[in-house]
Amino acid sequence: MKGAIFVELVSMAENAFGEDVVDDVLDKADLDNGGAFTTVGNYPCSELVKIVMAFSEHSGISPEVLQRMFGHWMLDHFVENYAEFFEGKTDSFSLLEAVDGEIHVEVKKLYPEAELPVFAAERLSDNHLSLTYSSPRPLVEFCHGMIEASLKRYGETAEIGRCPVAHQENATNFDIRLKR
Template sequence: MKGMVFTELLDMAEQALGEDVVDQILDDLALESDGSYTSVGNYPCRELMQIVGAISVRSGASIEELQRQFGAWMLKRFSQGYPEFFAGKTNVLDMLDAIENEVHVEVRKLYPDAELPKFDTRRPDAISLEMTYQSERPLVPFCRGLIEECITHFGDPAEVTVDDQSANGTGRAVFLVRLAA
């Protein structure tokens, strides 16, 4: 997993809990990386999950809620750091529909070794988008947080439903995003 994900998680945790608490969390965990991450490095997802678990214990928030918050955090960071991905998109459905065939194509150009999730999309009607998320990583709540923040970013009143089909430590879910009529 790209180090940028780790550095952003730690930034979010530092903002919420303070730098000293995050340093203590990292010191208490037996991490292969010793809790030292660079944005361009690659690290095992299990370390991310260890850190999320430890932050959950310290903050009192559930692991699922932390992943959702982190997904929202990352969408904000993406929109600030890569506004060109959002340009020309008229609504949240257009943006979400572009992730696999536009955004991920560009990410692979920048980071050829990135292990990205797969998103298959279809439009059942003019106001809905169905996204099937598949990943080797158990990050369905993170993905939900990204989607929810994308809705906020575009200001489109919408609802999200999720059918979580994850099993054996992998992530799979079908999200239905429906604009308010």
Template sequence: MKGIVFTEFLDLVEDKFGLEMVDTIIEQSKLESGGSYTSIGTYKFAEMLSLLSNLSNNTGLSIDNLLLVYAEHFFSVLEKSYPGLLNTYKDPIEMLSSIENHIHIEVRKIYPDAELPTFIVEEKTENSLTMVYKSSRAMHHFGLGLMNKTFEHFNSTATILLEKIKEDGTEVRFFIKKN
């Protein structure tokens, strides 16, 4: 997993819960990296899981809720770092439907070894989108948070429902309907 995901996560933890919480979850997680991350480095996903689990245990918030909050934070990083990519689109449905065939291609140009989830568009209309998320990491609530922020970015709203295809969350179907 790319280091930017870790560095931004720890920035969020510091912003929301304080520097002491960052130290606490790093210490509790017993990380191979020691909790020292660079944005361009690559680290084991198990470290993110450990950090998330310990943050959840210390705050009482579910991992899914933490991933939603983190996605909102991460979207703001994308807005600041890659405005040209976001400005390519005029509509949230168009942007979301192009994750696999455009956005992930651009991400791989910057981070060639990035392990990204797969998004398969099953059905698309002007105001709705059904797509399947596949990832061994089961971070679908991170995806949900990014989708919510995508609509907000376009001054729009949507109803987004998810259905677990696999109970472990490694395959999830998103039903997105623009309001």
């Protein structure tokens, strides 16, 4: 995984718990690199999972909730640092539909070696989107948080149903129904 993801996870933790706590938690997490991450580095997802688990143990917040919180954090980071990806997107569905066909195409230009998750979106009606997420990494909750954050960004509320995709690890179908 790209180091920028790790750097942002540590930034979120520092914002939530303070730098001293983050240093202590990372020291105890038994990370291969001791918790030093750079934005240009590449690190195994297992290290990200270790960090989430360590902060879960420290805070009492479940790993699932922490991943969702991180999804919210990352959407804010993307808005701030990659505003061009949000241009012309007037609602959450238009943003979610653009992930694979537009956003990930541009990410691949910048980082050709990146292993990106797949977002297969199908708009079933004006207020109903089916989004199938599949990834080589166990980050379904992170994706759920990004969906919630995109709804929030556009001032929308929705019911979000989930169902794992049969015989595919780390794949989930999200059923998103806007409340109007």
